[in-house]
Amino acid sequence: MSLNSPARQPLAPTSINSILNPVIEPSVQSKPDAPTKRKADELNEIDSEDDRLHYITDNCDQVRRKIRTLLNSGEMKVTEFQRAIGVNSNAYGRFMGYTGRDKGSGSNTYVEAFKFFKKRELQGIKVPKKKAKTTEESAKYDVSAITLDGEAETNVLVFDSCDEIRKKIRAHLAQPGVAQAAFLREIAKTYRDGRKIQSKVLNDFLGKRGASAGNTSAVFYSSYVFFEKLRIKEGKPRSKHRETMEKLYAGKGFDTKNRSDRGVYCFAGETPVEDKYGKIHFY
Template sequence: MTSDGWSWSPTRALATFNPNIVPLAARPGLASNALPRLEDWNIPSLGGYGNRATPPSQSPTDENAAPGFGNGDKMPATPTPAPVAAKPASRKRKSDVVEINEELFPENVEEIDSEDERLAPTRADTCNQVRRKIRNWTESGAMKIGQFQDTLGVSPKAYGSFMKRTGTWDGESCDTYIKACAFFKKRELQGLPLKASKPKKPKTAESTQKAAELFDVGEVSLPREQSNKVPIFDTCDEVRKKIRALLAKDGVTQAAFVREISKTFTDDRKVSAANLRYFMGRKGVIDGNTNITYYAAYVFFEKQRVKAGKPKTKFRDEMEKAHKGGGVDTEHSSNAPMFMSGDEAAHIDKYGIIHIVRRR
């Protein structure tokens, strides 16, 4: 207890803020037992230094000056933050990204329910074949691995376990194998690509001119063209091969190709992008034979051959002999049901002709 009635000395405590403080009794007009006010001692309050907005002036040479900056000091300049390194710009053009997205995930595509019997496991692809499809899909940039895992509904651990295996059928009971089979089968049925295509080079005047020359077949006419009955002597797989080769050329787009082959018909029929996707998603000698893309594309490539003066290939001659001049059937689907006896089976040869053979 101090002489002023305090259990602790306010003078001593306040001196920690300002060493120039003198005893309370030495202040005229201030009773010795009165509580000190912050305004009397120049102590910072929530609103500043007493009634002043700034601290009292102190000389930087005064040994009793509190740490800080006096009247002669200048506040140091605010340090300039280091510039943030800019992220490298993507090399893909926006038009490339949009085109890839439209190609891989188009809006106007056939809806296939997950319970569709066509997606049931058939063991048509081995585990190694499915692993190869997965790598082609992710490495082409169609999806990131994490996105693909989420799409399938499998965990990273389950996905990694399947992908690390190497045997032909090693992993056939894994969820990743079963769900990936259904994923790729669905895309095949919808006629969608199983990997992202490489972005094409920007169009130039030269590439545009070459594309225009490729499509310029209007002056060539074929027998029975006016009645839309030109006989076809190419298999569906062969026509698909020619389409892929043409679309890989600089300046050639799917939209332009669809427009050009639609000119084949003398009636109101038009080939759509959906028709093209469906046909390109088929696999087999005559799988897709009733799709209008098959007929229109064949006529277009036949006109190209005639315009260029190229001779018929050996296989073309064999096709004509096998089909006896009538061409491949485009009216009846190769997948249509057939009635056979119990000891018979259907076989399609390399020319697209169906043979009924007896089982041994």
């Protein structure tokens, strides 16, 4: 060994245990990936035959509230929603015009709308928040600036049949942003005595059928006044039905004082039949 070479360092003592049981350094493990949100195309994975879509747990009023909340949020328009659940505007309008837990339970709109919302629920899609009403929206149905002849005496001449007013009410309640309670408050303003019109009165009127069925209802008269003011405000022309009613009931209007179901006198063998304008014909 050269005198100039460095001296070797002594080896550290090694125990027999370190040889037989070597220490293994833990490996650095990567953290599991955080769960990612499901893609939009994965939201359709629920089969249309899924039993959960066919066991209806919401009543008709609850489904109507969900529809209105969806439309008021601005997420979908009425026509888009109708296409999404596969119903036409007439079926949709009839269902949305009803009020009551079981009113409309036989409607296809009720069944398909429930499936639509149940599927969204199972997919984890939250119910959209109600969009705040703008001043423009709240003023859309304000008709307080218009006064009709005879309104102060609660004696506006009516030129619509009861069935026609029922159609208008159902169509109106089917509009996004229109609540039944707000509609009742608005038509109650027709009366100057501060009265309130309850939902039961509306339901009773909507549940009738016939041109003169419900002619003495407060809903019939006040709704006519409201829709007539709204027609004037929007600058719309009179309908053909309205023009015919004006000819048939010129100068006196449709009877809103005497109940139509009080009966009529006829000869033996005659059958009284009411037409769509409320006129009685004998056959």
